[in-house]
Amino acid sequence: MRWRDTCGIAFAFMLCAFSNQSQAQSPYGIGRPATAAEIAGWNIDIGRDGSNLPKGDGSVSRGREVFAQQCASCHGEKGEGGLGDRLAGGQGTIRTAKPIRTVGSYWPYAPTLFDYIRRAMPQNAPQSLSDEDVYAVSAFILNLNGLVGADAILDAKSLAAVRMPNRDGFVGDARPDVK
Amino acid sequence: MSSRIDADEKSARTTRRRFLQGGTAVAGGAVLGPSAAARAEADNLPPNVPEWMKVPGDPTGGQPYGTPSPFEKGVVRNISKTLKQYISASSRTPLQELDGIITPNGLFYERHHGGVPIIDPAQHRLMLHGLVERPLIFSMDDLRRFPSESRIHFLECSGNPGYIKPYGKTASDLVGLVSCAEWTGVSLKLVLQEAGLKPEAKWVVAEGADAAALTRSIPIEKCLEDAMLVYSQNGERLRPQQGYPLRLLLPGFEGNMSVKWLRRLHVTAEPVYSREETSKYTDLLPDGTAREFSFYMEAKSIITRPSGGQRLSAPGFHEITGIAWSGHGKVARVEVSVDDGKSWQDARLQEPVLTRALTRFRLPWRWDGQSAVIQSRAVDETGYAQPTLAELLAVRGENYFYHNNAIWPWRIAADGEVTNALA
Numbered sequence A: 001m002r003w004r005d006t007c008g009i010a011f012a013f014m015l016c017a018f019s020n021q022s023q024a025q026s027p028y029g030i031g032r033p034a035t036a037a038e039i040a041g042w043n044i045d046i047g048r049d050g051s052n053l054p055k056g057d058g059s060v061s062r063g064r065e066v067f068a069q070q071c072a073s074c075h076g077e078k079g080e081g082g083l084g085d086r087l088a089g090g091q092g093t094i095r096t097a098k099p100i101r102t103v104g105s106y107w108p109y110a111p112t113l114f115d116y117i118r119r120a121m122p123q124n125a126p127q128s129l130s131d132e133d134v135y136a137v138s139a140f141i142l143n144l145n146g147l148v149g150a151d152a153i154l155d156a157k158s159l160a161a162v163r164m165p166n167r168d169g170f171v172g173d174a175r176p177d178v179k
Numbered sequence B: 001m002s003s004r005i006d007a008d009e010k011s012a013r014t015t016r017r018r019f020l021q022g023g024t025a026v027a028g029g030a031v032l033g034p035s036a037a038a039r040a041e042a043d044n045l046p047p048n049v050p051e052w053m054k055v056p057g058d059p060t061g062g063q064p065y066g067t068p069s070p071f072e073k074g075v076v077r078n079i080s081k082t083l084k085q086y087i088s089a090s091s092r093t094p095l096q097e098l099d100g101i102i103t104p105n106g107l108f109y110e111r112h113h114g115g116v117p118i119i120d121p122a123q124h125r126l127m128l129h130g131l132v133e134r135p136l137i138f139s140m141d142d143l144r145r146f147p148s149e150s151r152i153h154f155l156e157c158s159g160n161p162g163y164i165k166p167y168g169k170t171a172s173d174l175v176g177l178v179s180c181a182e183w184t185g186v187s188l189k190l191v192l193q194e195a196g197l198k199p200e201a202k203w204v205v206a207e208g209a210d211a212a213a214l215t216r217s218i219p220i221e222k223c224l225e226d227a228m229l230v231y232s233q234n235g236e237r238l239r240p241q242q243g244y245p246l247r248l249l250l251p252g253f254e255g256n257m258s259v260k261w262l263r264r265l266h267v268t269a270e271p272v273y274s275r276e277e278t279s280k281y282t283d284l285l286p287d288g289t290a291r292e293f294s295f296y297m298e299a300k301s302i303i304t305r306p307s308g309g310q311r312l313s314a315p316g317f318h319e320i321t322g323i324a325w326s327g328h329g330k331v332a333r334v335e336v337s338v339d340d341g342k343s344w345q346d347a348r349l350q351e352p353v354l355t356r357a358l359t360r361f362r363l364p365w366r367w368d369g370q371s372a373v374i375q376s377r378a379v380d381e382t383g384y385a386q387p388t389l390a391e392l393l394a395v396r397g398e399n400y401f402y403h404n405n406a407i408w409p410w411r412i413a414a415d416g417e418v419t420n421a422l423a
Helices: A002-023 A036-042 A060-070 A111-120 A131-144 A156-161 B002-027 B034-043 B140-145 B171-175 B188-195 B220-225 B389-396
Strands: A057-059 A153-155 B089-091 B110-112 B125-130 B136-139 B149-156 B178-187 B203-208 B215-219 B228-233 B247-249 B262-268 B300-305 B316-325 B331-337 B359-367 B372-380 B410-412 B418-420
Touching (some): B136 B188, B140 B228, B149 B228, B178 B188, B178 B316, B188 B262, B316 B372
Antiparallel strands (some): B178 B228, B331 B372, B372 B410
């Protein structure tokens, strides 16, 4: 009997060892490994420091063309807003009684612009623009806000280097603020 | 032969009944005339035997998926007819029409950022990657193999309502972006443990499979506390409007963070600072700074009956009832004032009082027929008391926009009409 118990325990250990080989330490062994290629295809998150920005670049002048075709019908030809949010202007209004929140006046990080345009815009066909065109539209919107020159060409490095005026405008949640 | 005749007769009567009902409700009896409609109604009142007792009713199974009585056709989501567009928009729960604490699935409030995708669950995957030992992909079948749990929690949109006029007329107009359901799914902690968190894992970035690929960063503490991956709501699979086939649920946090149509969880060392957590769901203060990562929905309550748009039929007994909730835990107490805030009395809380769930309160009341202002104030288990709008505005200013949890009073006129006392 004892021998059988010992064998049983040893067998259980062996099973564990085998399952550890195939499943590492997954408590339930549910799901399958995600490959690097699968993750690369789905992970479109861009950090505020520009991490994970793709290769390629785009110019303000190309961005002006793409914006006119893809964005202006909702956001206005110069990003003045319409069906969609206003994108340009408003700098210096955030502290006033009538703040105008735009990319230039409110957004803290430029790489977020690439992230958001690529994942969600244009609203009728998200994820349809090439990375180059997303760089270009980002460059054009930053140019509308006076944050890059008319001849600017942005890539991963130069987009991440754009310092947004409201970068230091955010604070933590201090609630409860009424007691 | 005779059964055929019965069926025809029944169908004719049903048609007449529905016609009458439509006529009185919509056209005001324009065809029949009010007296005919009133006569038909009286035919069904004592001492007469009502017509629906004299023929068999609709056949069993006539509605494979049941719908409310045709007499309740006005109880629907409250959808603004004047929005600029309806892709990124919201619709509200008709709170003043509902009882108890559970919101029917068809009336659950909606907030979408890129419309409602229709997703084949067989083609849906959840990817879990980043600072984990084993990046994993789960099918819906996989996720349903995990140990499951069901919990009742409210969900509330961060902006419910705004701070400035115009203020809504009804409870739904005002705070209809809150609903409550029994959610079933798997603890997010279990799924994260399946992949193995690395020590530097501090945030989880959740992404939806909608056209907005909506993205929010969630602190790891919340993910390990009470976050759920949800596939069912009130016993049935999620509705498309609520994230079918899979959504995140973060009890007590602002609604947009409970990412619907969840397809990806990216474990990171810091937030992703997505558009939705920088330019969008941040709270602008009068000094020009804005609060970011303001997650919790603070304690709140609203009287749903009597409430704006309703009318008290006569002086005498009326029950005051409403809902209260807190993102920080259980509702400890709801106080009600019927004298414009001069005095307050405790309302009775309906059991069960659950953590981060709607709690129904009731107060018996005798209306003397004079004009009155009634309001409710929730206190949660942390001791936090729901503030007034004036108190909130004094600290936050008019451009804060989100997280308005103000006490909201209703004015009852001498004729019984109930209106928004702050409007």
